[in-house]
Amino acid sequence: MLTKKTTSRQRTRIAPGQWDDWRWQFRNRHRTPDGLGELLGAETAQANPLRRVLGVYRWAVTPYYLSLFDPRDEADPLRLQCIPDEREITFSAGSSEDPLEExxxxxxxxxxxxxxxxxxxxxxxxxxxxxxxxxxxxxxxxxxxxxxxxxxxxxxxxxxxxxxxxxxxxxxxxxxxxxxxxxxxxxxxxxxxxxxxxxxxxxxxxxxxxxxxxxxxxxxxxxxxxxxxxxxxxxxxxxxxxxxxxxxxxxxxxxxxxxxxxxxxxxxxxxxxxxxxxxxxxxxxxxxxxxxxxxxxxxxxxxxxxxxxxxxxxxxxxxxxxxxxxxxxxxxxxxxxxxxxxxxxxxx
Ligand code: SF4
Known part of the structure; x- marks a missing residue:
């Protein structure tokens, strides 16, 4: 499980200074479907709904932000903001992608x-x-x-x-x-x-x-x-x-x-x-x-x-x-x- 503890271990595997380097953080964003599966655990990795969400809306999270929460805690308020959710593609009919007509x-x-x-x-x-x-x-x-x-x-x-x-x-x-x-x-x-x-x-x-x-x-x-x-x-x-x-x-x-x-x-x-x-x-x-x-x-x-x-x-x-x-x-x-x-x- 990728907890804060695991994240600190991950930190020790990277060269000194990399964690604090924004370019390293940006390049190493978690953003692939497999990466998401890995974070959420084996069963969820294969789950169809999330793959379908990624087919519509992409995702990415920095190692830094990820280190602030446990990705398997579905109710975590930080996780909710950045981990895809199948409810994103079960929207109500008539909803708009651009309601403010930007x-x-x-x-x-x-x-x-x-x-x-x-x-x-x-x-x-x-x-x-x-x-x-x-x-x-x-x-x-x-x-x-x-x-x-x-x-x-x-x-x-x-x-x-x-x-x-x-x-x-x-x-x-x-x-x-x-x-x-x-x-x-x-x-x-x-x-x-x-x-x-x-x-x-x-x-x-x-x-x-x-x-x-x-x-x-x-x-x-x-x-x-x-x-x-x-x-x-x-x-x-x-x-x-x-x-x-x-x-x-x-x-x-x-x-x-x-x-x-x-x-x-x-x-x-x-x-x-x-x-x-x-x-x-x-x-x-x-x-x-x-x-x-x-x-x-x-x-x-x-x-x-x-x-x-x-x-x-x-x-x-x-x-x-x-x-x-x-x-x-x-x-x-x-x-x-x-x-x-x-x-x-x-x-x-
Ligand atoms: S709210 Fe939208 S535009 Fe702003 S940082 Fe998040 S994803 Fe990007």
């Missing part, structure tokens, strides 16, 4: 514009860990890719002739799967557009591959400030020493960090877990910004919590927790132009 708001490949003053640039569809609740699972049907220089140039030209865009959000996939040099070329090109005031990096690296947040990356980001960093811690056990150090490096470089959790059934849908998560974030100076209602994206039904349950939890948080660490509970509703705040009636 693809129809894409004037140029790789650019999504749902708001007047900001746009999203999906520089790649690649991630260190493929979160099973991801709202862009539709991007996983293509092989892993990153935008070419020509595509980035087309995006830059579109933004340059759209003066109302003052913020660019780099997302994906995870933009930090690009090399520092590539990322810097993109940041430099887009930062040079006079009306672009703010750059935001959306990345789960501090959570799933904190080694990626190197001093070098932080000094690169620092050169393009104001840069805001948005990440996604969903469970208090994700706030490890390594994750805290990664956040500290960003903060020391003058990059503020906001957290956008997703409310997930079995992961963080109970009050105590959520409170521990928020307190943990406050301790490492990461501001809880949003708590997202899980989008109604195909393949994520089993994660969705009823809105009234989320509101009940928020109400309890407001009565017991410092306002500094309480996020806004919001939903991105299909057919609306933006995020809708979800507030308990007693607050209105």
């Amino acid at each position: 693809d129809t708001h894409s004037p140029v490949p790789g650019l999504i514009r749902r708001y007047r003053d900001r746009c999203l640039v999906t520089v790649t569809n690649r991630c260190a860990v493929y979160c099973r609740h991801c709202n862009r699972k539709r991007l996983w049907h293509r092989e892993e890719y990153a935008l070419s220089d020509i595509e980035i140039e087309a995006i830059a030209r579109h933004i340059a002739k759209t003066p109302s865009i003052r913020e660019i959000i780099f997302s994906g996939g995870d933009p930090l799967t690009l090399s520092d040099a590539r990322l810097e070329r993109i940041l430099a090109r887009l930062r040079a557009i006079p009306h672009v005031e703010i750059l935001r990096i959306g990345s789960r690296m501090p959570v799933v591959l904190p080694m990626r947040v190197t001093e070098r990356l932080c000094s690169t980001l620092r050169r393009y400030r104001p840069v805001w960093f948005l990440t996604q811690f969903n469970h208090p056990r994700e706030i490890t020493r390594e994750a805290a150090q990664a956040c500290e490096r960003l903060l020391t470089a003058g990059i503020p960090i906001l957290n956008q959790s997703v409310l997930l059934r079995g992961v963080n849908d109970d009050f105590r877990t959520m409170q521990d998560l928020l307190h943990g974030l406050e301790r490492i100076c990461v501001k809880p910004y949003y708590l997202f209602q899980c989008d109604p994206v195909r393949g994520t039904d089993h994660f969705r919590v009823e809105i009234w349950e989320g509101m009940r939890m928020m109400e309890k948080l407001w009565k017991t927790t410092s306002g500094l660490c309480i996020p806004r509970y919001v939903a991105d509703m299909p057919g609306t132009k933006g995020k809708v705040p979800l507030q308990p009636v007693s607050f209105l």
Whole structure:
């Protein structure tokens, strides 16, 4: 069984320094069907349902994130976020892969514009860990890719002739799967557009591959400030020493960090877990910004919590927790132009 103990043994088999090398972690992601079978045990390796899931949605997990949980504990909140589940392909009829119609708001490949003053640039569809609740699972049907220089140039030209865009959000996939040099070329090109005031990096690296947040990356980001960093811690056990150090490096470089959790059934849908998560974030100076209602994206039904349950939890948080660490509970509703705040009636 691959427990933490086994993982430490695995660590002793690798050369010194490799564990802390993000490129080693990235190259050694567990991502094959056989690898998944091995992790889950012989019987499960042959089980048809998971192979069928992998035929629809790919998977990958870093050795680091895997070391944080026991892959055979089906109820583990970290496992739930990264190990495929056959419920991903038993979705309800009529569900959509793109309920927020991002693809129809894409004037140029790789650019999504749902708001007047900001746009999203999906520089790649690649991630260190493929979160099973991801709202862009539709991007996983293509092989892993990153935008070419020509595509980035087309995006830059579109933004340059759209003066109302003052913020660019780099997302994906995870933009930090690009090399520092590539990322810097993109940041430099887009930062040079006079009306672009703010750059935001959306990345789960501090959570799933904190080694990626190197001093070098932080000094690169620092050169393009104001840069805001948005990440996604969903469970208090994700706030490890390594994750805290990664956040500290960003903060020391003058990059503020906001957290956008997703409310997930079995992961963080109970009050105590959520409170521990928020307190943990406050301790490492990461501001809880949003708590997202899980989008109604195909393949994520089993994660969705009823809105009234989320509101009940928020109400309890407001009565017991410092306002500094309480996020806004919001939903991105299909057919609306933006995020809708979800507030308990007693607050209105
Ligand atoms: S890191 Fe973000 S984009 Fe990548 S799979 Fe997870 S939620 Fe989706």
